[in-house]
Amino acid sequence: MSNSHEISGRREFCFTVNGERKTVPAYPMERLLDVLRHQLRLTGTKEGCGEGECGSCAVLMDGILVNSCLVPLLQAQNANILTIEGLAGAGLHNLQQAFLHCGGTQCGICTPGMILAALYLLKKNPFPTIEDIREGLSGSLCRCTGYMQIFEAVEEAARRQTSDEV
């Protein structure tokens, strides 16, 4: 058992964040969340519970919604990550506008994760029912709004998205 405490050193990890190629020195078990926040200073991704329950740290990794507090950096090697900072183009994203318009944000801690969960939902299901929205966002907890304005915002964004596309 002499080497049961072998330590793997820091090394370079490469991945794409919001369209930009990044190389960071890190340990393979560092949480993606910490690397985003502390090394890349992308503090839009929040830490709530740190155990996958609250969804505040949700990001898209290779197009799928994940909680970045539960992703060891090694598993994000070469991945394509989208955080809330990558969403707005010249103006706010449709979902961001809808959250503003419907009052879907109060303290703001859950908002980035909510918006990414909603983005993922609308990508998979452009015409969600209210039940689909409730289920799609059920992994994201909000302690302020009571959820109704958030659900309305997603409904509004879905409507706008589909009418824009027509």
Place this chain on the structure above:
Amino acid sequence: MRSNPRDYQLVAPGTLHAVLSLLAEAPGKWLPIAGGTDLMVLYGAGKLAARNLVSIWSLPELRGIEVLPDQVRIGAGCTYAELREHPVIAREFPLLARAASWTGGTANQNRGTIGGNIVNASPAADSLPALLVYEAELILVSVRGERRVPYLGFHTGYKTTQLAGDELLRAVCLARQFSECLHHTRKVGARSAQAIAKVAIAALGGVAGGRVQEVRIALASVAPVPLRLFETERAVKGKSIDKCLLAAARRATVSEIRPIDDIRSTARYRSAVSSNLVEEFLRRLSAGAPI
């Protein structure tokens, strides 16, 4: 206290063969990590004892759902999202598809794997009663080769399994023979999303000529392992479902489960709910399930 990433080693050899060779070099030294939805929670809380981890996330040999004429072979690395969206799983193994849809929220379903649920071996795990009812067979693999074991008996005690230190779970096989049965499942928890079961049932059955022909019942969170209710099944098989049989089934259920008090519920509540869940299933069965 949070874990320090410096104290942990994590490697990703990239192929099944390379992972198995690494495991074989020092059986028990390396702990596989798939979607991390159990292990990273422990890690975040500073409670992950294993220091050497090997990533099996996205290993191609563990992915995919293969549909054969007589069985479905589910790769251990299949996520809940993949399971619930698969048309054959949804149609022929609805207990598993439903369990997948209950396992945490979307992000958890995108990362959590069926293999992780089985090897993590929680008595509260959602997909395991379904596997008991469908009498799943597991394929375990190591450099020594593959072996098939019935899922029933894989858990040898609270959070212990038959998996050897150099083995991985490779796949879960389900026989395609239940399309005629009534499939019934219900999870009783504090909230419908993101909540671990206080008690959950998965069951299937068929009635012919007024009598119970086929019946299989399993419960989560009522014993150190997910539990198949063989005694209860024996008590109802071949009988017609009436008040007397329901009472006998309730008694059999209560006598064969071993619930405990814990943070989520009490033994007393679990006993009452277990017998209610069994009765509810039998009532549905008698109300006219196809054979």
